[in-house]
Amino acid sequence: xxxxxxxxxxxxxxxxxxxxxxxxxxxxxxxxxxxxxxxxxxxxxxxxxxxxxxxxxxxxxxxxxxxxxxxxxxxxxxxxxxxxxxxxxxxxxxxxxxxxxxxxxxxxxxxxxxxxxxxxxxxxxxxxxxxxxxxxxxxxxxxxxxxxxxxxxxxxxxxxxxxxxxxxxxxxxxxxxxxxxxxxxxxxxxxxxxxxxxxxxxxxxxxxxxxxxxxxxxxxxxxxxxxxxxxxxxxxxxxxxxxxxxxxxxxxxxxxxxxxxxxxxxxxxxxxxxxxxxxxxx
Amino acid sequence: xxxxxxxxxxxxxxxxxxxxxxxxxxxxxxxxxxxxxxxxxxxxxxxxxxxxxxxxxxxxxxxxxxxxxxxxxxxxxxxxxxxxxxxxxxxxxxxxxxxxxxxxxxxxxxxxxxxxxxxxxxxxxxxxxxxxxxxxxxxxxxxxxxxxxxxxxxxxxxxxxxxxxxxxxxxxxxxxxxxxxxxxxxxxxxxxxxxxxxxxxxxxxxxxxxxxxxxxxxxxxxxxxxxxxxxxxxxxxxxxxxxxxxxxxxxxxxxxxxxxxxxxxxxxxxxxxxxxxxxxxxxxxxxx
Numbered sequence: 001x002x003x004x005x006x007x008x009x010x011x012x013x014x015x016x017x018x019x020x021x022x023x024x025x026x027x028x029x030x031x032x033x034x035x036x037x038x039x040x041x042x043x044x045x046x047x048x049x050x051x052x053x054x055x056x057x058x059x060x061x062x063x064x065x066x067x068x069x070x071x072x073x074x075x076x077x078x079x080x081x082x083x084x085x086x087x088x089x090x091x092x093x094x095x096x097x098x099x100x101x102x103x104x105x106x107x108x109x110x111x112x113x114x115x116x117x118x119x120x121x122x123x124x125x126x127x128x129x130x131x132x133x134x135x136x137x138x139x140x141x142x143x144x145x146x147x148x149x150x151x152x153x154x155x156x157x158x159x160x161x162x163x164x165x166x167x168x169x170x171x172x173x174x175x176x177x178x179x180x181x182x183x184x185x186x187x188x189x190x191x192x193x194x195x196x197x198x199x200x201x202x203x204x205x206x207x208x209x210x211x212x213x214x215x216x217x218x219x220x221x222x223x224x225x226x227x228x229x230x231x232x233x234x235x236x237x238x239x240x241x242x243x244x245x246x247x248x249x250x251x252x253x254x255x256x257x258x259x260x261x262x263x264x265x266x267x268x269x270x271x272x273x274x275x276x277x278x279x280x281x282x
Numbered sequence: 283x284x285x286x287x288x289x290x291x292x293x294x295x296x297x298x299x300x301x302x303x304x305x306x307x308x309x310x311x312x313x314x315x316x317x318x319x320x321x322x323x324x325x326x327x328x329x330x331x332x333x334x335x336x337x338x339x340x341x342x343x344x345x346x347x348x349x350x351x352x353x354x355x356x357x358x359x360x361x362x363x364x365x366x367x368x369x370x371x372x373x374x375x376x377x378x379x380x381x382x383x384x385x386x387x388x389x390x391x392x393x394x395x396x397x398x399x400x401x402x403x404x405x406x407x408x409x410x411x412x413x414x415x416x417x418x419x420x421x422x423x424x425x426x427x428x429x430x431x432x433x434x435x436x437x438x439x440x441x442x443x444x445x446x447x448x449x450x451x452x453x454x455x456x457x458x459x460x461x462x463x464x465x466x467x468x469x470x471x472x473x474x475x476x477x478x479x480x481x482x483x484x485x486x487x488x489x490x491x492x493x494x495x496x497x498x499x500x501x502x503x504x505x506x507x508x509x510x511x512x513x514x515x516x517x518x519x520x521x522x523x524x525x526x527x528x529x530x531x532x533x534x535x536x537x538x539x540x541x542x543x544x545x546x547x548x549x550x551x552x553x554x555x556x557x558x559x560x561x562x563x564x565x566x567x568x569x570x
Contacts, residue, residue, distance in 0.1 A: 085412040091405030107327035108413040110315040119307040
């Protein structure tokens, strides 16, 4: 831990390459405790790879990533105990009930047997799935599966909740539902949330700060308002675009993507996995 | 699906959404388990999942009982009449039964790697790997879950064999020994499968490998005929085939035929440990 404030996540010159492809290339990132931090960027910008480094799924040298002061290379188990993770795919086990899905994560996080049932019930209630808890997850709608995954992540009382595209493929009502539950739990527990998303309106509405990634590193960073204002000022200075209306976060995204996109972005596996998720949700 | 109304979130409204006015347990992280208790806890967690799945859907249990039943019914009864295979004085169907129990348990375990690839594709594996569960503990848990599933299957085949008139022991200690042998062998074969999964990384390729190795393992063992009638090269295969040691143990325990129980169990334990080590070391490839 450095300085007075504890950083939930700090990445220092984080780099990760798949063969020749440098997915993350010198990423510096700092997520403050208690904030909702959005990691945005086009397909292939390196968001998911960065998340996988932070969650200890991909091995990185020590000194690159710290979670609440713990080095992910040296202190892997301590880092994992602090994390709740919802991957991009719909990852609930369709052959188990909602309650059994959550109970599995209570077990692997060492929740004592005497409080397991109560904790699982609270996690399910926190995402509004009490009534559906004893149905097989295979019968759930996409929005319900996402909320179930949220319950799985919450049952261990994580200090950092990591969500990779939590609302991908969901209809607007389900999207709002997922975010409301994230916000409710965050308000009640004070946990830090790190989220990646493609939906700029969501980032604008729900994130305290956002970082726009392109080509494996941070392109711009700030509150959504700061980023919009920044682009507005640049446009005014350059005399381009409508100067009377403030740009949206989507305009900021287009501005970054326009300069950062190339043929490498969004490889086949990326798109296939996104489509698979969308298909299972739909 | 009951979504909350789309009102702007406020702290008080949010707390009201949680049970009992607060998520009392959801703000307190659970106490980490001490080192040595972690492994049995993870094994128990994986076994619980396997039993829950079996409770929800028993189709596989029934469909997988068909083949062993046919082996015993057709092959067993026919060869009992032909008397072509030296069995040491017992009816061939009796001789065959332990081999078929071992075979049906192996078939379950050898395709366990497909499940881990499916879990990888569904993101379940990644989620489990982000829990305080070392890779070796996850693989051990999966291996024993496969063992449990195989054991349930073995019980079904034992019941079928008993119905067909095979003279099996009902000595509880010997049956416990049978259970241990089945679980250890299934742990090995499931780890073999997960190891191949870690190498080939795709379900289709693993299916091919599974098909390719199952029959050689089965025919290259003493499940159908004694080692003494095999040609020399096949005897060598049988010597390094853990299935042979499992069948030898099952035959000794269930029928009381002469067996090398100490060697059999030692080989099965060592094979299971090696399997767990190999599969654990390759699990990282699946997580990438």
